[in-house]
Amino acid sequence: MNALNGWLKAVRADGLVLARTRVAGPWGFAVQARDAVVFHFVAEGRAFVRQADATTIELQAGEMVMFPRGHAHEVAYSKRGRVMPLESFLALRDGVFDSHPEATTLICGQFNMDQHLALPALRALPQAVSLRAGMEPGSSSLSDTLRMLRHEVETPNFGNQIVVRNLLSSLFVYFIRGWADAASPAANDWFSALRSPQMTRVLALIHEAPDRAWTLVELAKEARLSRAAFARNFCALVGEPPHQYLTRWRMGIAAQLLEETELRLGEIALQVGYRSEFSFSRAFKLARGISPIQYRRAQRNDAPARSA
Structure with a gap:
């Protein structure tokens, strides 16, 4: 798909990890609307993603959710758990790893890009997209990328930031590629145009x-x-x-x-x-x-x- 290659080359999604934590007990945070693609990946445990006027999404280990147009949402330990602003959650929990056996390991981030340039593709995507990646080595390119991403953010080493940035770029490409492959020609949107x-x-x-x-x-x-x-x-x-x-x-x-x-x-x-x-x-x-x-x-x- 030369059209998709040209689009990805120009859009150049710049990935950023917002939070990496292993948290137990009551927890939750609210993400305000932003001009970025936001994602949350559950490496172990589970989390509930809530949106106004939409069905709550339950994420199990190996699952992730993306918000292509950065809609406001909440992430919590239960369907009705209380939340705090994301900034407050980051101040308390970012980089903190709870040893409790039933804790949830989260990696959250965003992709910054030119929203004007990317709009035709982003508006063809749902408000929230949930993906099952799995954590078994070799099960898919997406799962391997997420597994390596988790290792890099949890294991301090020289060059971590460079590796994480490259992994996030790959993560976005795999996401867009997967959606393009699965798009129905009858959908009448930018992705079906690629087919x-x-x-x-x-x-x-x-x-x-x-x-x-x-x-x-x-x-x-x-x-x-x-x-x-x-x-x-x-x-x-x-x-x-x-x-x-x-x-x-x-x-x-x-x-x-x-x-x-x-x-x-x-x-x-x-x-x-x-x-x-x-x-x-x-x-x-x-x-x-x-x-x-x-x-x-x-x-x-x-x-x-x-x-x-």
């Missing part, structure tokens, strides 16, 4: 060459469909018109270039398909709410806080 030969070809071309001056006629030709049929099918599957998806992708790549390079605006404009700095700046402000210069300045000012 349509016409749509996946177009998505791959957009992902790989945002600098090309794509027109609706050219994209329809690549899909081997009439312009009307292509526009209708693309919108139905991906959730937005082709030009809107193309602009979203271009602005996501531009945001990365603004944050990570010293390229001038005119150079960035050419790399994302705009012939002038003015037209690029206008498109970027319409998509992101601020000008490219303001965005670059804000990202540079936030950099020390993110690296702390």
Whole structure:
């Protein structure tokens, strides 16, 4: 799936472990809504994940839950157990390992990414996704990754942070890959579009060459469909018109270039398909709410806080 490869390469989910603990007795914490993909993995014991207006999820050993759009939720030792704010729980429990034989071992974390860039995929996912990974060596790539992740966060050694970051990146890829493989073509969403030969070809071309001056006629030709049929099918599957998806992708790549390079605006404009700095700046402000210069300045000012 070249379209998925290009998407994963650009989105670059940056994983972060929020908590690792082995806790017994009454416990619980509340996670506020955030612009990140949040996950909880139960390595042993069990936990209950509660959401407003949704069925409570019980997690057994070897199971995990992901919140693709960072919805607010609670995690506790029982269906009705009391909770405290996540920050308070972390201050008391992060890195603390209870020796009680019936304790629950939890690893919680999040994936930070450009929410604008990732939106078409994230909105195709349920509010919460529960997964059975298992803990037996070799049972699956996901289970092996989680087993190694647990070892790294519980066993201090040099290079732990580097290994954990790489494992979390792999964890996100396995999650997205698994969902894409299991997606029903009848679902009519971004993942089912990846299983349509016409749509996946177009998505791959957009992902790989945002600098090309794509027109609706050219994209329809690549899909081997009439312009009307292509526009209708693309919108139905991906959730937005082709030009809107193309602009979203271009602005996501531009945001990365603004944050990570010293390229001038005119150079960035050419790399994302705009012939002038003015037209690029206008498109970027319409998509992101601020000008490219303001965005670059804000990202540079936030950099020390993110690296702390």
